[in-house]
Amino acid sequence: MTDTTTRELLAEAAARAADYLSALPERPAGPLPGAVERLTEALDGPLPAGPGSAEAILDFLDEHGSPATVASAGGRYFGFVTGGALPATVAAQVLAAAWDQNAFSFVSSPAAAAFEATALRWLKxxxxxxxxxxxxxxxGATMANFTCLAAARNKVLADAGWDADRDGLFGAPPVTVIVGEEAHATLYKVLSLLGLGRERVLRVPADGEGRLRAEGLPAVKGPAILCLQAGNVNSGAFDPAAEAIAWARESNTWVHVDGAFGLWALASKEQESLAEGFREADSWATDAHKWLNVPYDCGLALVRDPAALARAMSISGAYLMTSAHxxxxxxxxxxxxxARAVEVWAALKALGRAGLAEMIERHCRQARRMAEGLAAGGAEILNDVVLNQVVAAFGDDDRTRRVLAAVQDAGTCWCGGTTWKGRAAMRISVSSWATTDDDVERSIAAILDAHRSC
Structure with missing residues (x-):
């Protein structure tokens, strides 16, 4: 392609992207009717025999792909704790894609390395x-948990005289892993990947909001890791960090925090008290593509002991040119x-400390309003709304599922389903920068319309 045609193509892509975003406030929160079927049918063909034009490819993506998307970048999408992407981060991602940097080292991309160092500093x-x-x-948080728990595994074994990096786990002292019974499903996946096992964990009973009961923490000896949760995936509740970490310090147990979205409460003075005890942990995992509102995919792992992280993750090779950076x-x-750091830097630069706090506090306020409005219309709110999560039921399980399906089909907003304390429920997560108070009111009305019609 010539420079002229490349410029024209990128300008056309930007225009189509802008049109897509501009249409979000009025389009359904799910795919447009029939769009998924049309896309599936259009994709049902063999590998092309020859090249295709970039212009035709862009046109296909927009004409067939855009209508089949969920409007997760809009203000009325409340599924899966999905943050919309701030405009500054979308623009940053586009430019970074053009840079096409491999951000594995300073030598491979000095720019990416510089942005990453600053982004990590600002995040802390x-x-x-x-x-x-x-x-x-x-x-994402799955790999962030993996990263932190790899460091934890190797460190607690090293403290017991075993070098897992050199000798693996064959013959190693057993590592005791303690979790709350409401630990997120991805944590078990990570424990399996690390060779620590899904079923070997010690599960501590949780209360009605999903918080680990600190009085149920067991006596442990030898290498041990305690996994705490900052923000239950359904209720938004926080494990009792102060009590649990005090228990861990008595037995030299590593404390890891799975805080995929809840850890961001630390950025808000209004919400900080929910999570401040977690600052005393040894490692933390969270998602930037949730409450920081950067594009997918972007998770964050932080480890208090830099050497522990480096021992678990370092790599060497003759061609891997290292530097003083x-x-x-x-x-x-x-x-x-x-170069994910470019988008993280752009989000923090765009929001600043005050803007980040305001966004988190606004979402928590909007979640409370959602719960109040639904309760006033006859819904049953199943959780204490302490953060940005609302869990609602509309009668028995069958009726709740019918209401959920009706809401998703109507398209005014999109909410996910879950099972909470043995009951079918609607799960509402308020986490997009684009969500306005009007979006909340429209969504309350739409959900209650479905409630009345079912």
Missing amino acids: QALGLPMQAEGALCT RDAMHYTPESSRR
């Missing part, structure tokens, strides 16, 4: 976490990796 400042902590930007490949599970 925003959350009030230890400045000496080392970090990694990875695909920070090389991300020594702190992340990936080697080849995109």
